[in-house]
Amino acid sequence: MKTALITGVTGQDGAYLSEFLLGKGYIVHGIKRRTSQFNTERIDHLYQDPHEQNRNFILHYGDLTDSTNLIRLIQQIQPDEIYNLGAMSHVQVSFEIPEYTGNTDGLGTLRILEAVRLLGMEKQTRIYQASTSELYGKVQEVPQTETTPFYPRSPYAVAKLYAYWMTVNYREAYNMFACNGILFNHESPIRGETFVTRKITRAAARIALGLQEKLYLGNLDARRDWGHAKDYVRMMWMILQAEEPEDWVIATGKTTTVRDFVKMAFAEAGIKIRFEGVGIEEVGIVENCSFPEYQLAEGKEVLAIDPKYFRPTEVDLLVGNAEKANKKLGWIPEYGLNDLIREMMESDLLLMQKEQYLKDVGYKVLNYFE
Ligand code: NDP
Ligand code: GDR
Secondary structure (H helix, E strand, O other), X not given: OOEXXXXXXXOHHHHXXXXXXXXXXXXXXXXXXXXXXOOOHHHHHHOOOOOOOXXXXXXXXXXXXXXXXXXXXXXXXXXXXXEEOOOOOOHHHHHHOHHHHHHHHHHHHHHHHHHHHHOOOOOOOEEEEEEEHHHOOOOOOOXXXXXXXXXXXXXXXXXXXXXXXXXXXXXXXXXXXXXXXXXXXXXXXXXXXXXXXXXXXXXHHXXXXXXXXXXXXXXXXXXXXXXXXXHHHHHHHHHHHOOOOOOEEEOOXXXXXXXXXXXXXXXXXXXXXXXXXXXHHOEEEEEEEOOHHXXXXXXXXXXXXXXXXXXXXXXXXXXXXXXXXXXXXXXXXXXXXXXXXXXXXXXXXXXXXXXXXXXXXXXXXXXXXX
């Protein structure tokens, strides 16, 4: 029976990976941060009472900015595999908190690698580092592969660049089984609410149900290679089961604009959107709505641009080539973009129907849709 340690266990990928590894018979340890309110909603279905005997899912308090904590936990747990998923993962927010982002996403990775080395566990513990397509930044080559040069465009991406090279360096210097997964954007019904896909699916559901008037977005021309998180966590595990430690691109190979994502998401709720105007004057208008109960009039403006969502430096186009993962490890994504959007919309419509019910019976509902 193998033991895994996951940093970022309370995040989107941490939750899916925990489920996946438990399904494979692993004992899974996760590091969660101390917060003033519960932050385990994504993994509550896996939770086991600490008083139970023989638990296979165990949570520990910790933080990537605290080496004492990481060294102690790694020594105590003696993991066969570490998945370093913890990060301040929001690109736009990283412009607001660049130092913290560097500390967590950059130095945090070093702390994990160094803890394993200090404890003399280089031969025993395999390490997965959550690298990102944001490393490519300013377009150098399309599609992007393992050999495309990096040109990071945000404090987040620069911190992840440091983490990427530290992982390569520890592999070469100390013969550690340390690998980068260069993952392109991946989403799901449990994606954080402020990433653009989830912001759109939540808003489309809220607008359809009359809980929200309008969706405000930034750059609609950005293109992303969007996959499903479930497909991507499976590949994280495959990377650590490979014969040799290497770095891998994980992507679907298809790219879509934010604007087209909006159209597809609203279409899942039976609402056809038309775009008019240019630049920050662009708006999204209801062309028709096949659900009379939504009471969305033709011509209603449901989307507008808010310049505050534009980034100081943007990544315009991401599209990955995962041929290496496909040929060497046999990885193929099971979900297409349509499947992903359908699943996200179904889930958000259900969630918002609950909100609508609560509102109808007099409860104050969440009114925060950044
Ligand atoms: P999330 O933002 O959903 O989750 C991030 C996790 O990191 C959360 O559990 C968060 O805890 C935790 N965390 C944040 N700061 C710290 C810290 N200082 N110490 C310890 N833990 C911390 O991200 P995803 O699940 O989407 O992504 C997982 C990883 O993959 C991240 O490293 C991300 O940068 C990277 N990545 C993601 C991609 C994507 O498209 N999703 C693509 C490529 C890379 P809390 O819940 O308390 O906030
Ligand atoms: P990204 O994801 O920056 O690619 O990073 P995000 O969903 O935040 O942005 C994607 C694109 O949409 C544009 N955009 C907006 N984005 C947000 N969040 N909110 C808006 O209102 C909005 N309007 C337009 C953005 O400008 C951008 O071009 C994600 C994170 O998960 C990283 O941790 C991960 O490394 C990369 O994906 C791969």
